[in-house]
Amino acid sequence: MNEIVDISSFTKFQKLDIKREDLIHPFISGNKFRKLKYILKNAKEHHCKTLLTFGGAFSNHIAAVAAAGNIHSFNTIGVIRGEELESKVESNPTLAFAKLQGMQLHFVSREEYKNKETPEFKNKLTQKFGDFYSIPEGGTNDLAIQGCAEILTPQDLSYDYICVSVGTGGTIAGIVASAAAHQQVLGFSALKGTFQKEIISKYSSNKNVTLLDDFCFGGYAKIDSQLVRFINDFKNDHNIPLDPVYTGKMFYGIFDLLKNGYFRKNSSILAVHTGGLQGIAGMNKKLKKKNLPIIHV
Known part of the structure; x- marks a missing residue:
């Protein structure tokens, strides 16, 4: 079962909640x-x-x-x-x-x-x-989009922004298809480029979507000590683990945008935690080989 967690304490002008899709199932998460x-x-x-x-x-x-x-x-x-x-x-x-x-x-x-x-x-x-x-x-296929469209529920209508990490584009396509007219969907690409726009437009005519690759850290599955430090600090501060390929980059991006005044004042933001935590163990093996700090689990 997922849950909504409020982590707004650090931001003065916006409300920031996390939809914990990673808690749906221990092995088939998010x-x-x-x-x-x-x-x-x-x-x-x-x-x-x-x-x-x-x-x-x-x-x-x-x-x-x-x-x-x-x-x-x-x-x-x-x-x-x-x-x-x-x-x-x-x-x-x-x-x-x-x-x-x-x-x-x-x-x-x-x-x-x-x-x-x-x-x-x-x-x-x-x-x-x-x-x-x-x-x-x-x-990602038609049936997958149908499932991802169920991530947002009527209880989520109060949010102005919906943030989600993006890989192949299937998850955000489902979210865009089910988002309300007043909601802006913000996708954080885990890899260079925003080619996922084609997938999104295939399943929805909703234009309230922005894709960013500014926080991909150089490409898919690429990571550095700065991102590791952010993920570990986030876990220490909120007791919520992030994965290094998707959600770590998304939250790094959200925090950067908040710091730089991207979001409207007094707006509410829902960040979707899509899981992916099983990948931490493999990434830590790669980080150890490079003598970089590892992600705390």
Whole structure:
């Protein structure tokens, strides 16, 4: 079950609340729970027994599909980007978790992975694994948008701004589709560029949305000691953990915008915590190798 937490104490002119979607489920948290809700329902209605999806070494989506498959009695297959990872499964927290949940891991080269949407690649997978229900990388499709549209509820109508971290664009597309006319949706891209605008416009004509990549820290899954320090300070101050790929960058951005007067005075802000906390363990291993400070858990 999620909850709303008020962390407005540090800001004088705005109200800032956090919607704790990360608390929905211990293994299928936040936006991954929302994205998979109707996908799993559809797979069951079509009597599918096997789910197949795609992701990288620290993918929240891979971990969530593996856990969901285990809970709902689906076989699961994860097509993983990077052949070199096959010998490193046990030392990779995300892949080790997925394997523990019963997911069969299939490793392909990074070059081959680029062709994952082609008919030829999918035919090879069918020949190897038989029939399966395919879920796209990151989980974004029409059914996922339907689930993410349920993140906002009638109780959230009082907020002027809705903030959310952005990856493939599915989560923010659902939020934009369900946001009220008076609400401004602010998306914090976890990677360079704002290509997600195309996904958003596909599912909603709502124009009250702004995408920012100013706080991506150089690109997807990139991080430095400044961001680690912010995440640790946030945990100490509010007792709420943030992940380094998505929500850490979003809250860093929100705090920076508050400091620089971006939000209207006396406005109310709702920041959606989309989860992703399983990725902290893997990121800490990378940080240790670089002799950088680690994220406190």
